Amino acid sequence: MRILSVLTYYRPHTSGLTIYAERLARAWVKRGHQVTILTSRFQPDLPAEEMMDGVRVVRAPVMARVSKGVIMPTFGWISTRLVMQNDVIQLHLPQFDAAGIALRGRLLRKPTVVTYHCDLIMPDGVLAWAANQAVNVMNRLTGILTHRFVTYTQDYADHSPLLEPYLKKTKIIAPPVTLPRASAEAIQSFRDEHNPQKRHPVIAMASRFATEKGVEVLLDALPAVFEVFPVAMVQFAGAYQNIMGEEQYYRRLIPRINTFQQKGQWQFLGNLSPEQMSAFYPNIDVLVMPSLNSTEAFGLVQIEAMMNGKPTIASNLPGVRQPPTRHKMGRVVPIGDSKALSEALIYVLSHPEEYRQDPAAIAVQYDPMRVAEKYEDLFAEIQKQLGRKPAHEISPAG
Secondary structure, three states, X not given: OEEEEEOOOOOOOOOHHHHHHHHHHHHHHHOOOEEEEEEEEOOOOOOOEEEEOOEEEEEEEOOEEEOOEEEOOOHHXXXXXXXXXXXXXXXXXXXXXXXXXXXXXXXXXXXXXXXXXXXXXXXXXXXXXXXXXXXXXXXHHHHHHOOEEEEOOHHHHHHOOOOHHHHHHEEEOOOOOOOOOOOHHHHHHHHHHHOOOOOOXXXXXXXXXOHHHOHHHHHHHHHHHHHHOOOOEEEEEOOOOOOOXXXXXXXXXXXXXXXXXXXXOEEEEEOOOHHHHHHHHHHOXXXXXXXXXXXXXXXXXXXXXXXOOOOEEEEOOOOOOHHHHHHOOEEEEOOXXXXXXXXXXXXXXXXXXXXXXXXXXXXHHOOHHHHHHHHHHHHHHHHHHOOOOOHHHOOOOO
């Protein structure tokens, strides 16, 4: 089967959406399919086309940017060619260009599935507001045109304004989560490099340094935590400087973070490879997700932490609250409530035995090969409804 997957940002960009698309594409390749990623050439030095882990990556040139969005004049021509070349289409929302591709899928009778990752909430400003309205209109057109929606949890689907009219054609598929195994030597080496003073416990965030992530909620919670655990520290894994649209947010918070850094209580690790993340999780005690709005829909890193036996503390947001609740490996706190976060941190760090579950049993639910198979079944279902040859009977060569 030839699968076209479309999203605005792909590797080397790092985000939960990008990681999802990458893991799913790799799984499809392992299952014998031909996979093409259509994305933006968001950095001019990136190649227009390349093979990455068996996945063909095609990048459309970017003429201009609007907030975090991109304008790609040749995107329509490229997408038409690729839709015609492939058997099925997977779109990732939010994405301004998705409606046009969904229309092509309808006209050419190609099964089209939209993976809905999160609602879109733009920063303040007239231009950002206009961009937000435009994307919302295009997303709703996509909803009308696509054959099916996929999202991570029923909890998020039930609370999403976009998905509400399309619940009957929405399917819940758990996201793909996997990490390479880290050796004992790699774990120890990571500890020696990043925590040579053996500060403990280690509180972790794993995300981009972005407004919706609620970094300030953690900052406000830390003084109370440090009173109980004076040698505790925070390790922040993820991009934190020069993030598109988040520069002002970083400048606002960095003076407070510097105060903690000077005391050895905060450490930026930057972007970590999958191998480094595998060594990172065994060295932490708890992962926090103090997210503030529905641009966060689940938090793949919560499952990564749990697969390493580590509990999580998450905001009471639809979808985001599901991992600690479903797997009984953490706590849920009110959105933006620093006092509740500090109390939850102190309790979880003081009672780790209450949050121990079987990591292997959790991991199997998010196996990318299992997720890829569920998508294949969905494509086959749509093919049957269209009166065409089922997707699973289409050979990798087409």
